[in-house]
Amino acid sequence: MAHSRARRNPADGRAPVRRAASGVAVLLLLLGVLGFVPGVTSSFADLRFAGPASGARLLGLFQVSVVQNVVHLAFGVAGLLLSRTVPGARAFLLGGGAVYLVLWLFGLAVDRRTEANVLAVNGADTWLHLLLGAAMLTLALLASRRNHHR
Template sequence: MAHSRARRNPADGRAPVRRIASGFAVLLLLLGALGFVPGITSDYADLRFAGPGSGARLLGLFQVSVVHNLVHLVLGVAGLALARSVAGARAFLIGAGAIYLVLWLAGLGVDRRDAANVLAVNRADAWLHLLLGAAMLVLGLLAARRGDRR
């Protein structure tokens, strides 16, 4: 009888909060990286380092700048590093969730054309930041309450 060698699932034995944090980290890395890809980012020639003058739009909808993309990339890298432990995963979800909620409020409060719009955030970005922030914060807080120790 031949013995089958199935690949081990890297998520086996990992606490759910670690898998969730890793998933969000990968999503943020994708968002940040895709913001630098012409075609996926429309009006790529109008991509600016920072500020409201950046006319580039990820998926034709979300205004991006180099700094905006770098924020997503840095948070994604931090998320992967922190997801190596349960406590780190929770800290990432809660901390990054709070950051995205602040970005949501800032995106709603700043005039899109004003120099204070350093990240180049439009209304679609603001609502995406709300969705990301709320989901991450709630999942991080629920994991903290459940006390998942694996």
């Protein structure tokens, strides 16, 4: 019978908080890129730079604009860079989680039909931002409990 450790786990040696941060970063990069892909983003011809007039929908559900896609891409790149160290990964998950919770509150407070809705968020975006923010904060706290300094 083979020992369960016979094959090396590629994640061995990386602190859980670093793996969590890089995973979230890849997810955010994916969201940002897919927002620019016709077919994955429905009504792609209606994609606008910013504001509520953007009619493009990622997966037919999440309203997107160029600004919103770029925000996700920027957070993804920052996450990949910061996930290189334990303190950076923790800072990315905590700070990014807080920012996404602020975006959730923005989505709840803004009149989505006005130019104040600069990111072009709809109800689905608002709840996705809550999920992302809560998940990032939770990962920061849980993954940091097993503190590895690598």
